Amino acid sequence: MIEILTPTQLAGARETGALVAEILQTLRSRCRVGTNLLDVDRWAERMIVEAGAVSCYVHYAPSFGRGPFGHYICTSVNDAVLHGLPYDYALADGDLLSLDLAVSKGGVVADSAISFIVGESRPQESVAMISATERALQAGIAAAGPGARIGDISHAIGSTLSAAGYPINVQFGGHGLGSTMHQDPHVSNSGPPGRGYKVRPGLLLALEPWVMADTAELTTDADGWTLRSATGCRTAHSEHTIAITGDGAEILTSPR
Ligand code: MG
Ligand code: MG
Numbered sequence: 001m002i003e004i005l006t007p008t009q010l011a012g013a014r015e016t017g018a019l020v021a022e023i024l025q026t027l028r029s030r031c032r033v034g035t036n037l038l039d040v041d042r043w044a045e046r047m048i049v050e051a052g053a054v055s056c057y058v059h060y061a062p063s064f065g066r067g068p069f070g071h072y073i074c075t076s077v078n079d080a081v082l083h084g085l086p087y088d089y090a091l092a093d094g095d096l097l098s099l100d101l102a103v104s105k106g107g108v109v110a111d112s113a114i115s116f117i118v119g120e121s122r123p124q125e126s127v128a129m130i131s132a133t134e135r136a137l138q139a140g141i142a143a144a145g146p147g148a149r150i151g152d153i154s155h156a157i158g159s160t161l162s163a164a165g166y167p168i169n170v171q172f173g174g175h176g177l178g179s180t181m182h183q184d185p186h187v188s189n190s191g192p193p194g195r196g197y198k199v200r201p202g203l204l205l206a207l208e209p210w211v212m213a214d215t216a217e218l219t220t221d222a223d224g225w226t227l228r229s230a231t232g233c234r235t236a237h238s239e240h241t242i243a244i245t246g247d248g249a250e251i252l253t254s255p256r
Contacts, residue, residue, distance in 0.1 A: 002185060003178035004202040009108055010243055013178075013204055016053070017110040017241050017252025020101055023047045024114050025255045027073070033093050033119045037075045040099070041086040044073040048103050056102040056109055056181040066224020074100035074113075076226065081210055081218070081235035082172055085225040093119030096126040098210075098237040102181050109177050111206040112253035113239035126234055129211055132164035133238040136189075136209035140174075141242055144205065144249035150185050150196035157209045158190030167216040172227075174207040177241065199244045204252075208239035 005013060026047065027040055048055050057074070061067025065083065076084030076098040077091070084098065091097065100113035115130045117123070136157045143156035154173075161168055174187030185197045189209050199205070212218075217230035229235050242249040 001183055002176055002197065002203070003183055004200060005108070005178055005204060005243070006202070009178070010202060012106040012108040013110060013241070013243060014252055016103065016105040016108050017112075018256065019051050019053060019105060020103055020110040020112045020241070021253045021255050024099055024101055024112060027099055028114060028116055031091060031097060031118055033091060035091045037077070037086040037089045037091070040075055041071045041073055044101065048072060051105065053103040053105040056104055056111070060181075069225065074098070076100070076235070076237065078234055079228045079232045080226050081212060081229065081237055082227040083225045085221070085223045087223070091118045094121040094123055094126075095119070096130070096234050096236060098235070100237065100239065107179055109179070109181050110241040110253055111177055111181060111239060112241060113208060113237045115236040115238060125213060126236070128164070129166070129213060129234060129236040130238070132161060132166060133209045133211055133236045135164070136160035137207055137238045137240060140207040140209065141240065141249050141251060144199055144242060144244060146247065148199050149194060150187055150199070151191050152193045153205075153207065154188045154191035154196075155193040157207065161189065161209055161211055166211040166213070169212070169216040169218060171218065172210070174205060174239075177204050177206050201244055201246050203244040204241060205244070206239055206241050208237065210237035211235065
C-alpha cells in the first residue's frame, strides 16, 4: 500500500519528525565515553513517553527478527550497522555509534538515523564513512523533486556510495511510511534511474543509505536482531524522513 497524506496528516508528520530529530540530538549529546547503551534506551523511552508519542520498535516483530524488539531505539556500534539491540555496553573513545529511531505521534510515523563518533578521537575511516552516507542521503533527497521516480532516488544514493568506494548491500533500504513505519514503495540504495513509482505530493519516504567499509555481506547476532558486517569492519547509516511536496522534498527530521 502507498499512502498519500492529507495536509492535516502532513502537519502531524512535521511534528513527529521534529520530535524524532530532537530526541536523536539529545541522545547524541549524552553519548560520551562510558555511557551505557541501556541508559540510551531508557532515555529514549522517557522522551518518547513524555512527548505523548508511541515507540514503533518496542512491540515490533517482523519475520526477519527474533521479535518483539523490546527496546525503544536501535544502537549499532562499530561493525554493527542496522537493528542494533541495546545491551549492557559502555561506549569507548572512537566508537562509531548509529542511533536509529522511529516513533508515532498523532497517528503519523517519522524515522531517522544518525551516525557519529564517541569521544575525542576521529578515526579517518569512520569520518569518511559517515560523510559518505550523509552525502548519499542528501543526493537522494535532491533527486526526489517533482516528477522523480523511485529509481532516480536509488540511483542518486547508490552512485554517491559507489563513487566513495563502498560496496552496496541492497537487502535493506528506504521505504514509504505514514500511519505505519514500513510501507511501499521500497527505496533501494542502488538501482537504475527512470524506473519505479513516480513520487507524488503527500508521499512520505524514509531514505537510509548505509555502508560497510569493505564488504556487502551481513551477519546476524545471536540476539536475532543486530546486523553486523561479515568482516568486522566499521559501518555507518544515515536516515531522514522526507515529505514530497509540489516543489521538492521537505526534510521532516532535520535538527532545529
Ligand atoms: Mg530507521
Ligand atoms: Mg527506516
